[in-house]
Amino acid sequence: MSSTLSFEVFPPNTQIGSEKLFKTLKELQLMQPDFISVTCSNNRQTIEETTLKVANYIHKELNVPTIAHLPAAYLSQAQLAELVTQLDQIGIDQILALRGDILPDLPPKQDFTYASDLIDYVKKEAPHFHISGACYPETHPESQNRVEDIKNLKHKVSVGCEQLITQLFFDNELFYHFQESCYLADIKVPILAGIMPIVNRNQALRLIKTTNTKLPRKFLAILEKYEHDPIALREAGLAYAIDQIVDLTTQDVSGIHLYTMNNAEVAKHIYHNTKNVLHGDIKAG
Numbered sequence: 001m002s003s004t005l006s007f008e009v010f011p012p013n014t015q016i017g018s019e020k021l022f023k024t025l026k027e028l029q030l031m032q033p034d035f036i037s038v039t040c041s042n043n044r045q046t047i048e049e050t051t052l053k054v055a056n057y058i059h060k061e062l063n064v065p066t067i068a069h070l071p072a073a074y075l076s077q078a079q080l081a082e083l084v085t086q087l088d089q090i091g092i093d094q095i096l097a098l099r100g101d102i103l104p105d106l107p108p109k110q111d112f113t114y115a116s117d118l119i120d121y122v123k124k125e126a127p128h129f130h131i132s133g134a135c136y137p138e139t140h141p142e143s144q145n146r147v148e149d150i151k152n153l154k155h156k157v158s159v160g161c162e163q164l165i166t167q168l169f170f171d172n173e174l175f176y177h178f179q180e181s182c183y184l185a186d187i188k189v190p191i192l193a194g195i196m197p198i199v200n201r202n203q204a205l206r207l208i209k210t211t212n213t214k215l216p217r218k219f220l221a222i223l224e225k226y227e228h229d230p231i232a233l234r235e236a237g238l239a240y241a242i243d244q245i246v247d248l249t250t251q252d253v254s255g256i257h258l259y260t261m262n263n264a265e266v267a268k269h270i271y272h273n274t275k276n277v278l279h280g281d282i283k284a285g
């Protein structure tokens with residue numbers, strides 16, 4: 001059984017970042033990913049200029065299947081309907097339906113309290129859309145416990161989410177445990193594993209500060225040992241991600257979703273070192 005490979009990119013804030021992203025996207029296209037997804041900030045004012053612009057380019061110019069992320073907590077139903085229409089007009093019919101993070105000083109709108117409300121709405125208004133959703137092998141931080149989180153995930157799938165993409169993780173065992181919980185709850189849609197290669201110290205420090213993802217001993221040892229050696233840190237970080245991917249494919253993961261951080265070189269390295277593993281079928285006999 002082969003596994004899919006997809007990439008995530010984010011729309012940058014600067015002109016230089018944008019130019020770099022369009023170059024990156026051309027390189028990502030050469031790797032024939034199953035899709036490229038484009039993140040979206042919670043700020044609706046900029047969606048047209050950011051997510052939609054980048055998604056349009058990937059879809060129209062590069063002819064690569066595209067998923068637009070759509071966080072809805074701060075959208076009214078009318079605003080959401082308008083965005084869905086715009087996506088439809090571009091020809092993109094795949095979204096990653098999200099609630100999005102709730103900002104501490106800004107109360108969300110009431111129309112879409114959870115991602116499942118958004119999925120329910122889109123499935124009724126535009127049933128041809130293919131909808132992915134987010135999931136959390138280590139449980140969503142706001143969830144009381146794993147059981148509640150899995151129940152909510154099951155609801156997300158029952159209203160029309162056809163594929164799940166995980167939050168990044170560094171411990172595959174946690175992913176397998178989560179996958180098993182999904183099977184037991186009769187959640188049968190493909191679950192793509194979100195993998196983020198760590199290639200520099202700042203990225204690692206940011207991660208440690210902002211995430212509650214478990215960092216295994218082997219991973220922490222890399223950060224400590226190569227703290228002052230950026231080349232070795234990059235090499236070891238890439239090797240760690242490749243090791244995770246190889247292990248996941250041996251367990252027949254549905255797909256690998258690579259958080260590229262808009263870095264084509266990283267994606268290329270991972271691709272060239274895993275493409276046979278990802279696409280290799282076991283021959284009978």
Ligand code: FAD
Nearest residue numbers: 039040069098099100101114115134140143149152166167
């Ligand atoms: P939900 O699925 O709505 O879940 C949020 C919380 O509510 C969970 O604790 C869940 O258990 C609970 N819940 C769900 N349904 C119910 C219910 N019916 N009753 C009670 N509780 C319920 N954020 C962005 O802003 N932009 C992005 O582009 C983006 N991309 C992402 C991509 C991936 C692959 C992932 C994993 C996350 C991404 N995020 C993004 C982050 C995401 O928006 C946050 O994690 C957010 O806090 C939750 O969004 P969600 O769609 O998972 O929410």
